[in-house]
Amino acid sequence: MDTRTFMPPEWAPHERTWMAFPPENETFGPAGSLSLARARAAWSRVARTIAAVEPVTVVADPADHEAAREALGEVAEIVTIGLDDAWMRDIGLTFVQTAEGNVAGVDWVFNGWGDQPWAPHERDAKVGVEMAGLAGVERIGSPLVNEGGAFHVDGRGNVLLTETVQTDPGRNPGLDRAAIEAELHARLGTRHAVWFPRGLTRDYEEFGTRGHVDMFACFTPSGSVLLHRQDDPSHPDHEVTRQMRQVLEEAVDAEGRPFEIIDVPAPRTVRDEDGEFVDWTYINHYVAQGLVVLCAYDDAHDEQAAAILAQAYPDCRIELVDARDILCFGGGIHCITQQQPRPRGDEAGQAARMTEEDQR
Incomplete structure (x- = not known):
């Protein structure tokens, strides 16, 4: 049996x-705070944008069900699961297909991004179990401490990783790269890994993940890699992103071919309102059905990034959504979303659903 x-x-x-x-927590702030209100408004903007092209299910803590319904109206299905945080890419299932083509959910061990002191995770660690029941899919447990933002796949056997996440002593002490790759390949259906040594600078500060790859690199349908590039020499990521490019220039894919690299310049803004260097990025976007939801920053480079992604995703419309009130909490649009694929061979069901959507 496979x-x-x-x-x-x-x-x-x-x-x-x-x-x-x-939910209210150390990251978003207490109930009634402006920071929590800003976060909820930003998350809701993304949900509404995606709901225009595909169904959206929003998990809310039981205490926040009414607030979620008030914020989202009828655009999304609201379900209740106990939550510590709201980074669904990381705390939720990674949806996969079995050998038979059925959808299942890989439930990684979640320990608060390496058991960081600001990240209680007792409830988040159980989200995968609850999600599997709600989605009606098989849950596949994994012994690996991991998060969905820590890898990116292309469907052609390749996966992008960072050493500071996967070999983090706070996550997987005692596991070497070979052991980590073996589990990832078995669960993701990949066979070749490209390892970056680290992530963006701010990802190692408070509320950081210690180097998630989805902040700086991702595959496209053509097999090329979109890569974050910081062009301001004053920003520490100026050197970091050039090191990342060198890694990718020297790498090959599962077939032994070099990668086509598409540089995506960072937003022109380099510091936030507190004077700290930002990790604003256009790489952390989400690909929905016929739509790319792209982080916007009211920045001079927003439209340039949209044009680059329009070429990278020729079958998709690009929609810029203000993500400043997401990035300030430590992640982007990709970090707060998680796709559930259709079963393999579901073309008939897809056609029926498209007909229903057209009729609506």
Whole structure:
């Protein structure tokens, strides 16, 4: 019996998108705070944008069900699961397909991004179990401490990783790269890994993940890699992103071919309102059905990034959504979304759903 599973690329057909509704916590702030209100408004903007093209299910803590319904109206399905945080890419299932083509969910061990002191995770660690029941899919447990933002696949056997996440002593002490790759390949259906040594600078500060790859590199349908590039020499990521490019220039894919690299210049803004260097990025976007939801920053480079992504995703419309009130909490649009693919071979069901949507 083949127990390996396969993660379709993000641009493959979706059944739905999963998100979470920000609860009160150390990151977002207490109930009634301006910071929590800003987070909820930002998450809701993304949910509404995606709901225009595919179903969205939003997980809310039981205490926040009414607030979620008030914020989202009828655009999304609201379900209740206990939450510590709202980064669905990381706390939720990674949806995959089995050898038979059925959808299942890989439930990684979640320990608060390496057991960081600001990240209580007792409830988040159980989200995967609850999600599997709600989605009606098989749950596949994994012994690996991991998060969905820590890898990116292309559906052609390749996966992008960072050493500071996967070999983090706070996550997987005692596991070497070979052991980590073996588990990832078995669960994601990949066979070749490209390892970056680290992530963006701010990802190592408070509320950081210690180097998630989805902040600086991702595949496209053509097999090329979109790569974050910081052009301001004053920003520490100026040197970091050039090191990342060198890694990718020296790498090959599962077939032994070099990667086509598409540089995506960072926003022109380099510091936030507190004077700290930002990790604003256009790489952390989400690919829904026929739509790329792209982080916007009211920045001079927003439209340039949209044009680059329009070429990278020729079958998709690009929609810029203000993400400043997401990035200030430590992540982007990709971090707060998780795609559930359709079963393999579901073309008939897809056609029926498209007809229903046209009729509506």
